[in-house]
Amino acid sequence: MEKNRLxxxxxxxxxxxxxxxxxxxxxxxVSFILVEGIPAFENxxxxxxxFGMEWGxxxxxxxxLAMIIGSIYVTLLSLLMAVPxxxxxAIFMAEVAPNNIRKILKPVIETLSGIPSVVYGFFGLIVLVxxxxxxxxxxxxxxxxxxxxxTVMVLPTIIxxxxxxxxxxxxxxxxxxxxxxxxxxQTIRHVIFPAALPGIITAIILGMGRAVGETxxxxxxxxxxxxxxxxxxxxxxPLTANIALEMGYATGxxxxxxxGTAIVLFLIIGLLLLVANYIQYKYKVxxxxxxx
Amino acid sequence: xxLNLPQILSPKNSQRIMxxxxxxxxxxxxxxxxxxxxxxxxMGLPVVNLExxxxxxxxxxxxxxxFPMIISSIYVTLIAGIVSTPLGVGAAVYLVEYAGESKITKIIxxxxxTLASIPSIVYGLFGLxxxxxxxxxxxxxxxxxxxxxIMALPTIFQVSEVTISSIPSSYREGSYGLxxxxxxxxxxVVLPAAIPGIVTxxxxxxxxxxxxxxxxxxxxxxALSVPISMxxxxxxxxxxxxxxxxxxxxxxxxxxxxxxxxxxxxxxxIIANFLIDKYQRQIMGR
Amino acid sequence: xxxxxxxNLNVYFGDSQVLKDININIPKNxxxxxxxxxxxxxxxxxxxxxxxxxxxPTFSHDGNVYLDGVDIYNPKMDVVDLRKKIGMVFQKPxxxxxxxxxxVAYGLKVHGLNDDDAIAARVExxxxxxxxxxxxxxxxxxxxxxxxxxxxxxxxxxxxIANNPEVILMDEPCSALDPISTTKIxxxxxxxKNDYTIIIVTHNMQQATRVSKYTSFFLLGxxxxxxxxxxxxxxxxxxxxxxxITGRFG
Numbered sequence: 127m128e129k130n131r132l133x134x135x136x137x138x139x140x141x142x143x144x145x146x147x148x149x150x151x152x153x154x155x156v157s158f159i160l161v162e163g164i165p166a167f168e169n170x171x172x173x174x175x176x177f178g179m180e181w182g183x184x185x186x187x188x189x190x191l192a193m194i195i196g197s198i199y200v201t202l203l204s205l206l207m208a209v210p211x212x213x214x215x216a217i218f219m220a221e222v223a224p225n226n227i228r229k230i231l232k233p234v235i236e237t238l239s240g241i242p243s244v245v246y247g248f249f250g251l252i253v254l255v256x257x258x259x260x261x262x263x264x265x266x267x268x269x270x271x272x273x274x275x276x277t278v279m280v281l282p283t284i285i286x287x288x289x290x291x292x293x294x295x296x297x298x299x300x301x302x303x304x305x306x307x308x309x310x311x312q313t314i315r316h317v318i319f320p321a322a323l324p325g326i327i328t329a330i331i332l333g334m335g336r337a338v339g340e341t342x343x344x345x346x347x348x349x350x351x352x353x354x355x356x357x358x359x360x361x362x363x364p365l366t367a368n369i370a371l372e373m374g375y376a377t378g379x380x381x382x383x384x385x386g387t388a389i390v391l392f393l394i395i396g397l398l399l400l401v402a403n404y405i406q407y408k409y410k411v412x413x414x415x416x417x418x
Numbered sequence: 419x420x421l422n423l424p425q426i427l428s429p430k431n432s433q434r435i436m437x438x439x440x441x442x443x444x445x446x447x448x449x450x451x452x453x454x455x456x457x458x459x460x461m462g463l464p465v466v467n468l469e470x471x472x473x474x475x476x477x478x479x480x481x482x483x484x485f486p487m488i489i490s491s492i493y494v495t496l497i498a499g500i501v502s503t504p505l506g507v508g509a510a511v512y513l514v515e516y517a518g519e520s521k522i523t524k525i526i527x528x529x530x531x532t533l534a535s536i537p538s539i540v541y542g543l544f545g546l547x548x549x550x551x552x553x554x555x556x557x558x559x560x561x562x563x564x565x566x567x568i569m570a571l572p573t574i575f576q577v578s579e580v581t582i583s584s585i586p587s588s589y590r591e592g593s594y595g596l597x598x599x600x601x602x603x604x605x606x607v608v609l610p611a612a613i614p615g616i617v618t619x620x621x622x623x624x625x626x627x628x629x630x631x632x633x634x635x636x637x638x639x640x641a642l643s644v645p646i647s648m649x650x651x652x653x654x655x656x657x658x659x660x661x662x663x664x665x666x667x668x669x670x671x672x673x674x675x676x677x678x679x680x681x682x683x684x685x686x687x688i689i690a691n692f693l694i695d696k697y698q699r700q701i702m703g704r
Numbered sequence: 705x706x707x708x709x710x711x712n713l714n715v716y717f718g719d720s721q722v723l724k725d726i727n728i729n730i731p732k733n734x735x736x737x738x739x740x741x742x743x744x745x746x747x748x749x750x751x752x753x754x755x756x757x758x759x760x761p762t763f764s765h766d767g768n769v770y771l772d773g774v775d776i777y778n779p780k781m782d783v784v785d786l787r788k789k790i791g792m793v794f795q796k797p798x799x800x801x802x803x804x805x806x807x808v809a810y811g812l813k814v815h816g817l818n819d820d821d822a823i824a825a826r827v828e829x830x831x832x833x834x835x836x837x838x839x840x841x842x843x844x845x846x847x848x849x850x851x852x853x854x855x856x857x858x859x860x861x862x863x864x865i866a867n868n869p870e871v872i873l874m875d876e877p878c879s880a881l882d883p884i885s886t887t888k889i890x891x892x893x894x895x896x897k898n899d900y901t902i903i904i905v906t907h908n909m910q911q912a913t914r915v916s917k918y919t920s921f922f923l924l925g926x927x928x929x930x931x932x933x934x935x936x937x938x939x940x941x942x943x944x945x946x947x948x949i950t951g952r953f954g
C-alpha cells in the first residue's frame with residue numbers, strides 16, 4: 127500500500143505540471159515577442175512607431191498608425207453588420223424557434239465556426255471581391271470586403287455566447303412576464319434581453335477579439351495598402367496582415383518592427399480581454415467555455 | 419427611452435413583425451452557410467478525384483494533385499493532438515479533481531483564456547522565433563505541429579474542464595466507498611464518464627489545428643514533396659490554398675484544395691459526433 | 705462481541721460541531737438502525753465510520769472509532785483498505801455509467817484482482833446475494849444506467865458485497881425508491897445480516913422496526929439513546945426519544 131501512496135503522489139505532481147504548462151507557454155510567448163519586438167521601439171522610438179504614418183521598411187520607416195486604424199475600422203464595420211444579425215439569430219434560437227428548427231440551426235452555426243479562415247478568405251477573393259468591384263467600383267479589395275468576410279466569421283462566436291446567456295435567464299422571469307399578459311416579444315425586449323445584456327456584451331467583445339486577430343482571410347480581400355482609408359471601398363492593411371505579408375523576408379530592424387506590430391496587436395487584444403473579464407467579474411457572467 | 423412603436427402597432431402586430439424578422443435572421447444565417455459551402459463544393463468537387471488526391475503537385479501546384487499537402491495536414495494535426503491532449507486533459511483533471519476552486523485554478527484558467535485569445539499570426543511569430551530558430555527545429559512538420567499543439571491546448575483544456583466538473587460527485591463517492599484510490603477513481607470512473615465531452619474538445623482542437631494556416635506559415639516551411647520524417651518541411655492544405663489563391667497559381671486547383679479541406683473538416687466532425695453519440699448511448703443505457 | 709466501538713467522538717465541519725460526544729458499540733452480524741430528524745448527524749456519523757468525510761476539506765474530529773479493536777483514524781491506517789472492509793450504499797442509487805458486470809467487478813479490479821474467471825465467479829455470487837442475478841443474468845453487458853431505481857440500488861449493494869466487506873453502511877438506501885423496491889431491499893437486508901454487520905440510516909421508523917435489531921436515536925448531533933429496537937420503540941427511556949417516535953416532531 128506504500129507503493130500505492132507513492133504513485134498517487136507522483137500522479138498528482140505530474141498532473142500539476144501539465145496544469146502549469148499553459149502558464150509557462152504564455153510567459154514564453156510574451157517574452158519572445160517582447161525580446162524580438164522591443165529593439166524596434168528602442169531604435170525607432172515607441173511613440174514614433176505607434177503614431178507614425180509612414181511604413182517603408184526599405185527606407186527604414188516603421189510607423190504603424192495606419193494599420194492600427196485599419197484594424198479598428200475593419201473590426202467596427204464588421205461588428206456593425208454582425209451584431210444585429212447575430213443577436214436576432216441568438217434570440218431566435220433561444221426564445222422563438224421551435225425545437226426542430228433549433229436542431230437545424232445549431233449544427234449550422236457550428237459548421238460556420240468550423241470553416242477554415244483560409245477558405246473564407248478564398249471565398250471572399252473569388253466571390254465578394256468581383257461583386258464589390260462591379261457594384262461599388264474600385265478594385266474590389268477593400269475595407270468593406272474584408273468587413274463582409276469578418277462579419278460571417280464572427281457570427282458564430284457572438285451567436286453561441288449570447289445564446290448561452292439568453293438561456294441562462296431564469297425561467298421564472300419569462301413565466302412572470304407571460305403571467306402578466308405580455309407577448310413573447312415584449313418579454314424578450316423588456317425582461318430577457320436586459321437580463322442577458324452583460325453576457326451579450328461579453329459575446330460582442332469576444333467577437334471583436336476574433337475580428338482584430340483574424341489574418342489570412344483579411345489579407346486575401348483587404349488590398350493591404352498602407353493608408354488611412356478615405357472611404358469604405360478603399361483598400362486597407364490591418365496589423366495582422368502587416369505581419370503575415372512581410373515576415374517571410376524581413377531581416378534586421380524590419381524583423382523587429384514586425385514583432386513590434388505583434389506587441390501592438392497584443393495590447394489591443396489584452397485591452398479587450400480585460401474589459402471582457404471585468405464585465406464577467408462584475409456581472410458574474412458564465413460564458414460557458416467561450417473564448418476570444 | 420420608450421419607443422412609440424407600441425402605440426402605432428398593437429402588441430400583437432409588433433409580435434408578428436418581430437417574428438418575421440427573427441425567422442429572417444435565422445434564414446440568412448443558414449443561407450450564408452449553404453452559399454459558402456455550396457459554392458466551394460460545386461466549384462471544387464469537379465476537380466477532386468483520386469488522381470488529384472493521390473498525386474504530387476506539378477509546377478508548384480499549377481497542375482497535378484495535393485497528396486503531399488494532405489499528408490502534411492494529417493501529420494501536423496496528429497502531432498498537435500498527441501502533444502496537446504495529455505496536457506489539456508491533464509490540466510483539466512488537476513484543476514477539477516485536485517486543485518478545487520483555488521488561486522492556482524483561477525490563474526490557470528486565465529492562462530488558458532489568454533492563450534485562446536492570442537491571434538494565430540502571433541502564434542506564427544512565436545513558432546518562428548522559438549521552435550524554428552531558438553530550439554533549432556528548423557522549418558519542419560515538428561515545428562508546425564508544436565505551434566498547432568499550443569493553439570489547440572486551450573480548447574481541449576476548456577472543454578475537458580467543463581465536462582469533468584459536470585460528472586456527478588455520486589460517481590466519485592461510489593468509487594471511494596468501494597475503497598478505490600483517488601487516481602483509480604479518476605482513471606476508471608470519472609474519465610470514462612467524461613470521454614464524450616473530452617473527445618468533443620479534442621476534435622474541436624484538432625479541427626482548429628487542421629484549418630490553420632497563419633500560425634504555421636513561418637514554421638512548417640513550404641515544401642511541395644511528401645514529408646517523411648518529422649524534421650522535413652511540409653505544406654499543410656490551408657497554407658497550400660493560401661499560396662495557390664494569392665499568388666494566382668491555379669484557381670482550379672485552389673477550388674479543389676478548398677473542397678478537400680472543407681470535406682476533411684466536416685467529415686472529422688460528423689464521424690466524431692457519431693462515435694461520441696454511440697459511446698454515450700452504450701454507457702448510459704438506451 | 706463488538707465489531708465497531710466509538711468512544712467520545714466529536715466531529716466538526718469548520719467551526720461548527722455536528723456530532724457531540726458519541727459513544728456507541730455495534731455488535732457483529734446485526735442490523736443497527738440510526739433514526740432521527742434530518743440534520744441530526746446520523747449520515748455524518750456513518751460517513752465518519754468509513755472516513756468518507758476525509759473528502760471534505762473542513763472536516764475534523766476527536767475521539768476514537770475502532771473497527772475490530774483497531775483505531776481507524778490512526779496514522780498508519782490505510783483509508784483505501786478501510787473502505788474495502790466497510791462498504792457503503794448511498795441514498796440515491798449511484799451505479800457507474802458502465803455495464804452491470806463492470807459495476808460489480810469494479811471493486812475487485814481496483815483491489816488488484818486480475819483473474820477473469822475469478823472475477824466472473826465473484827460477480828455472479830455477489831449478484832445472487834443481492835437478489836438481482838435472475839433479473840440481469842442475460843444482460844450483464846448492458847449499461848447499469850438502464851436498470852430501474854430499485855435494481856440500481858440492489859446493484860450498488862452487490863457491488864459492495866463483491867468486496868467482501870465486514871460492515872455495510874446504508875445511508876437511507878430506500879428513500880429514492882418505490883414501496884415494492886423498498887420491500888425487496890428490506891428482504892435483502894434480512895438475508896445479509898447473517899454475514900455482515902449492517903448500519904442503516906433511515907427516516908422511516910417502520911423500516912427501523914422491520915429490519916433492525918438495535919436502534920439508536922440521534923438528535924441535534926447527540927446520540928440520545930441506543931437500545932434493542934423492540935425495547936426502544938415500546939419503552940424509550942428518554943423523553944425526547946418518546947416525543948420523536950410518537951411523532952411529536954421530526
